[in-house]
Amino acid sequence: MNALSRRRFLKISTASVLGAGVAGRAAGLCSGLRDPLDPRVRTVPTFCDVCFWKCGAIASVRGGRLWKIEGNPDDPLCRGRLCPRGTGGIGAHSDPDRLRTPLIRTHERGEEKWQEISWEEALDYVATRMQKIAAQHGPESMALFAHGIGGTFLKHTFRAFGSPNIAAPSFAQCRGPRETGFELTFGEGVGSPERTDIANTDCLVLIGSHLGENMHNTQVQEFAEAIGRGASIIVVDPRFSVAASKAKHYLPIRPGTDLALLLAWMKVIVDEKLYDADYVAEHGFGFESFAAALQDCTPEWAYPETGIEPELIRATAREMARHKPATLVHPGRHVNWYGDDAQRSRAIALLNGLLGSWGRKGGFYVPASIDVPSYPYPDYPEPKRGRLDNPERKFPFAGEAITTGIREATLSGQPYPIKGWMVYATNLLHALPDQAATLRAIQQLDLLVVVDVVPSEIAGWADVVLPESVYLERFDELNPEYFRQPFLALRQPVVAPPHDQKPNWWIARQLAARLGLGAWFPWQDIEEYLAHRVRAAGLSYEELKEKGVLLGAPQPLYFEDGAPAEFPTPSGKIEFYSTQLERAGFDPVPRYTPPEPGPPAAFRLLFGRAPMHSFSRTHSNRLLSDLMDENCVWVNHRVASRLGLRTGDMVRLRNQDGVLGNRVKVNATRRIRPDCVYLVHGFGHTARGLRHALGKGASDAELITRYTTDPLMGGTGMNVNFVTIETKD
Amino acid sequence: MARYVMAIDTRRCVGCMDCVVACKTENDVPEGFNRDWITETVRGEFPSLGLEIRSERCNHCAHPPCVDCCPTGASHVHERGGVVLVEGDKCIGCKACIAACPYDARYVHPDGHVDKCTFCIHRVEQGLLPACVSVCPTRCMHFGDAEDPHSDVSRLLATRPHHTILPEAGTEPRVHYLT
Numbered sequence: 001m002n003a004l005s006r007r008r009f010l011k012i013s014t015a016s017v018l019g020a021g022v023a024g025r026a027a028g029l030c031s032g033l034r035d036p037l038d039p040r041v042r043t044v045p046t047f048c049d050v051c052f053w054k055c056g057a058i059a060s061v062r063g064g065r066l067w068k069i070e071g072n073p074d075d076p077l078c079r080g081r082l083c084p085r086g087t088g089g090i091g092a093h094s095d096p097d098r099l100r101t102p103l104i105r106t107h108e109r110g111e112e113k114w115q116e117i118s119w120e121e122a123l124d125y126v127a128t129r130m131q132k133i134a135a136q137h138g139p140e141s142m143a144l145f146a147h148g149i150g151g152t153f154l155k156h157t158f159r160a161f162g163s164p165n166i167a168a169p170s171f172a173q174c175r176g177p178r179e180t181g182f183e184l185t186f187g188e189g190v191g192s193p194e195r196t197d198i199a200n201t202d203c204l205v206l207i208g209s210h211l212g213e214n215m216h217n218t219q220v221q222e223f224a225e226a227i228g229r230g231a232s233i234i235v236v237d238p239r240f241s242v243a244a245s246k247a248k249h250y251l252p253i254r255p256g257t258d259l260a261l262l263l264a265w266m267k268v269i270v271d272e273k274l275y276d277a278d279y280v281a282e283h284g285f286g287f288e289s290f291a292a293a294l295q296d297c298t299p300e301w302a303y304p305e306t307g308i309e310p311e312l313i314r315a316t317a318r319e320m321a322r323h324k325p326a327t328l329v330h331p332g333r334h335v336n337w338y339g340d341d342a343q344r345s346r347a348i349a350l351l352n353g354l355l356g357s358w359g360r361k362g363g364f365y366v367p368a369s370i371d372v373p374s375y376p377y378p379d380y381p382e383p384k385r386g387r388l389d390n391p392e393r394k395f396p397f398a399g400e401a402i403t404t405g406i407r408e409a410t411l412s413g414q415p416y417p418i419k420g421w422m423v424y425a426t427n428l429l430h431a432l433p434d435q436a437a438t439l440r441a442i443q444q445l446d447l448l449v450v451v452d453v454v455p456s457e458i459a460g461w462a463d464v465v466l467p468e469s470v471y472l473e474r475f476d477e478l479n480p481e482y483f484r485q486p487f488l489a490l491r492q493p494v495v496a497p498p499h500d501q502k503p504n505w506w507i508a509r510q511l512a513a514r515l516g517l518g519a520w521f522p523w524q525d526i527e528e529y530l531a532h533r534v535r536a537a538g539l540s541y542e543e544l545k546e547k548g549v550l551l552g553a554p555q556p557l558y559f560e561d562g563a564p565a566e567f568p569t570p571s572g573k574i575e576f577y578s579t580q581l582e583r584a585g586f587d588p589v590p591r592y593t594p595p596e597p598g599p600p601a602a603f604r605l606l607f608g609r610a611p612m613h614s615f616s617r618t619h620s621n622r623l624l625s626d627l628m629d630e631n632c633v634w635v636n637h638r639v640a641s642r643l644g645l646r647t648g649d650m651v652r653l654r655n656q657d658g659v660l661g662n663r664v665k666v667n668a669t670r671r672i673r674p675d676c677v678y679l680v681h682g683f684g685h686t687a688r689g690l691r692h693a694l695g696k697g698a699s700d701a702e703l704i705t706r707y708t709t710d711p712l713m714g715g716t717g718m719n720v721n722f723v724t725i726e727t728k729d
Numbered sequence: 730m731a732r733y734v735m736a737i738d739t740r741r742c743v744g745c746m747d748c749v750v751a752c753k754t755e756n757d758v759p760e761g762f763n764r765d766w767i768t769e770t771v772r773g774e775f776p777s778l779g780l781e782i783r784s785e786r787c788n789h790c791a792h793p794p795c796v797d798c799c800p801t802g803a804s805h806v807h808e809r810g811g812v813v814l815v816e817g818d819k820c821i822g823c824k825a826c827i828a829a830c831p832y833d834a835r836y837v838h839p840d841g842h843v844d845k846c847t848f849c850i851h852r853v854e855q856g857l858l859p860a861c862v863s864v865c866p867t868r869c870m871h872f873g874d875a876e877d878p879h880s881d882v883s884r885l886l887a888t889r890p891h892h893t894i895l896p897e898a899g900t901e902p903r904v905h906y907l908t
Contacts, residue, residue: 212743
């Protein structure tokens with residue numbers, strides 16, 4: 001496949017003039033602007049890091065104390081309004097459970113017994129161990145797991161060190177199948193932030209995507225606008241989500257059968273000739289073969305699989321077609337569910353292709369970004385051995401590195417040994433399925449270093465823990481966002497770190513110096529680096545510091561407005577029939593396989609998001625834990641009644657492999673099917689350092705002992721675990 | 730005379746609690762307490778369900794029982810907009826108002842006085858919206874003067890169906906829920 005996605009860069013040639021009222025720097029902090037309403041208040045623009053959306057924000061410091069943080073009105077992502085996590089982000093600064101100083105392990109791994117050490121000692125130790133591993137096994141034997149923009153500088157250090165083994169759970173445990181499915185169809189992925197034009201859609205179809213609970217700010221804002229405009233909303237979910245409550249049509253699908261529904265929808269649209277025939281004729285490849293492959297996928301065929309009545313399948317298909325091309329079948333984000341996820345995502349892409357919504361208003365816009373040249377570093381050394389997460393391209397359509405592939409290689413020592421992990425800002429024990437495998441892999445390591453802001457579960461297994469300053473206390477990599485409106489954003493410190501925490505760039509630079517890689521960090525100070533890049537883009541660093549966000553010129557968003565209709569697939573068209581899939585031995589048009597049934601009387605375990613938490617990393621933030629400090633297990637109210645359970649009762653979930661979860665409250669609700677139960681992800685902490693969150697709620701991660709691997713791209717389908725409910729403690 | 734009200738669009742609200750946390754930071758509400766909260770009401774049977782999500786707070790009632798029962802005058806109606814406030818210095822923490830409030834909108838602050846939503850009158854007096862309204866990512870919350878026929882809230886209350894909570898309590902709540 002063509003791995004290159006088109007990138008539309010925007011050159012800015014004129015530098016802006018430094019605005020008035022910019023204050024200077026003091027002690028590394030941005031002294032910011034005085035609030036005209038209150039002279040005790042100074043404000044600093046920055047961007048958020050509570051999730052990966054990177055909303056522009058303005059933090060207020062009153063009387064020397066961090067007071068509040070609000071959306072930056074100039075920021076196209078948040079448009080002046082943060083989500084609850086962003087608003088509560090200041091709680092990350094004051095979190096009493098956060099890591100304070102570097103720690104070195106004094107007992108067995110996982111016992112969470114530490115000695116506080118200096119940065120000098122910690123970095124010397126890590127560098128010495130890394131060099132020893134490189135001497136014995138090669139630098140490729142050090143792997144880095146890093147999530148988010150803050151990982152940029154550590155990735156740089158690792159590449160300079162000579163390791164290609166860098167991965168994030170955001171691919172194989174999250175959005176990877178979607179990117180693969182869309183790349184196979186349109187030649188490009190959906191990207192992040194997603195190029196979904198919810199703001200202008202007339203018909204929004206959400207399949208498992210629970211916007212509103214899943215709080216990606218721009219999308220939720222546009223979702224609310226779509227509701228306000230009276231857009232037709234169709235929601236497919238085994239659970240009556242918040243989004244379902246906004247829908248004209250709610251389809252309470254049997255878990256694991258979404259692909260059958262998608263094929264039946266497309267069959268109706270093809271048979272009734274409801275598709276965008278001109279668009280398909282102009283841009284489509286292999287439509288006839290695609291249509292033929294749908295032959296048996298009638299709504300009557302899909303009914304026993306999905307539980308959705310044929311007439312409802314027809315009615316919703318016609319509803320989508322009625323609004324085309326302003327119909328958006330949303331690709332979702334966390335889509336590693338059943339192991340057929342790339343093909344299901346491809347079916348979503350194909351349905352959008354039929355409706356003509358890719359590149360069209362109300363469907364998917366064509367994003368652009370400001371071209372910010374990278375810093376002129378020396379070339380990285382060519383690793384002697386290539387990436388080992390996907391040996392022999394076993395997963396031929398994986399566009400990024402596979403975390404679980406690195407874990408497997410660590411366990412097997414094949415194709416070569418992995419002896420050290422560095423983990424930045426991702427709690428692998430909650431992010432990866434099969435915790436036992438992660439722990440076995442850790443036992444193969446000579447070095448495990450965790451860089452984080454809180455003492456997460458994975459930090460508990462580290463040899464060395466390096467405490468990072470939170471986003472409100474540090475500069476970070478620039479964000480030249482690839483979005484509807486191109487813009488460049490700066491993260492800058494608002495307050496000093498309360499203890500001995502350090503920013504990621506400092507850690508990466510110090511480590512590089514000790515590894516003899518100083519040539520890759522020619523800048524002395526992060527602002528030297530940032531200003532160089534901003535000025536190389538023809539922009540004013542001083543203006544960026546003052547405003548937090550600089551906007552690029554708007555670009556055409558839709559094919560009809562002149563955005564280029566390019567499809568970097570092998571055929572150069574939208575591939576309704578995929579010859580590259582066929583050549584690789586996969587279905588050229590997605591085909592449905594029924595999900596494996598669970599044990600009798602067991603419930604399928606589903607998980608999702610809550611709007612005030614990110615992953616498992618925000619539960620010790622007191623502002624956010626005040627909003628939700630534990631999860632509960634959603635059980636259909638009739639099932640609960642049969643089991644003698646009421647809302648608030650404590651139970652434990654036991655999975656098919658005998659793993660018993662933590663005690664968790666029941667939510668006996670009408671809002672879920674009787675054949676599944678649901679947990680909000682990330683709770684049930686076991687790390688002792690997370691004193692406030694410890695033992696509250698149940699962890700979906702510890703019950704996800706099984707997963708089904710997507711044969712196209714190596715993603716781990718995690719909705720394949722079943723639990724029973726134990727009422728006696 | 731201005732009469733401040735809220736009109737909250739339950740069709741847009743997703744219950745994210747941004748209003749709750751924005752209030753906490755704006756007003757330094759101590760850990761473990763909050764001045765506003767989210768309530769959900771489910772109707773029907775699966776899968777034909779309805780869900781109403783409401784951002785709730787002090788209703789700044791036209792007939793506030795909390796003011797009537799206050800022995801010290803700490804609970805009072807502010808001259809501006811009819812907002813119900815508590816003057817912390819005058820409050821003796823007797824909790825009569827807490828017992829009288831049909832909405833459970835009040836709590837005892839760790840400093841000893843009763844505390845509750847102020848409609849962010851300190852912001853309103855500066856020409857700003859209440860923190861909960863200004864932060865809401867769904868833009869479901871509207872604040873304004875119901876006596877001004879051209880205000881957003883007047884227009885919404887005139888054109889959209891709406892209800893209040895426990896109207897039978899006879900307090901004439903001023904937080905309205907658009908349905």
